[in-house]
Amino acid sequence: MTQPSRFAPDATAAFTRYIAAFNDGDFATACSYYADNIRLTIGNGRVLQGRAEIVRFYTGIRRVTRRTITVLDCFASETRLAAELESEFLAVTDVPDFTSGPLRQGERMYINSFAVYDIDRDHFSRIRAAVFRRVWKRRGDPA
């Protein structure tokens, strides 16, 4: 008997669990959502190919920032999920080479992005993000 897809009947709930795993740094759970040939394009156009490269990239991000993703909205068809996300990056150290621009310790950056997840049965096979807005909270900025 075929197992029901993790995305049916409620893709939003499955997606929320995926993002929670990502926020917790639980890459084993997050990677269980990925197809073997997963391809992830981040907002600046960089392509991450395969689970190992994705984990390597985000492990590096977590080393220098505390990142929290908030799902502002998401909805899905059988083959595609669209999400509006807000990512907060809090620099835990100076990050002169941060992907979106230099960050100093204690500074925050928010990225509001639109992301599209292609669903192949039980997994994401392709993830693509586009940046709608970036907001920086620099030292000395009003709270």
Next chain:
Amino acid sequence: MVAFDQRQWFDDYIDALNRDDLARVAPFYAPDLHMTDGAVEHGSAVAVMGFHRQWQGRVRRTLALLGYVDRPGRIAAEISTVLEALCDVPDFPDAPLAAGERRAMVSFVIFDIADGRFTRIRAAPYKAPP
């Protein structure tokens, strides 16, 4: 009562834009429509229609729907846009267009809908090839 077919309605909007049929485009917009694509921002249907009229006959715009997901009241679309300058357009947003020049882009766009009209349109440029 006829059910509102959001997908068909959206396809009609894209078709109207591709035909540069602004009389057909206008009814899709709520008066307080807010539209932004990073390069331009408009706070009313009047402003958006003015923006469309500004390029009418000067820039040919061809939109293709690459992906579509929706729920009632909201559409997420992946849209390819090709702009072709029909004459020199020195005042085009972002960068001037020379006659014959083509510019292509892909955007992820979220459309909010209320009472059968767009109330907010937000576009984010997608930076890698689809």
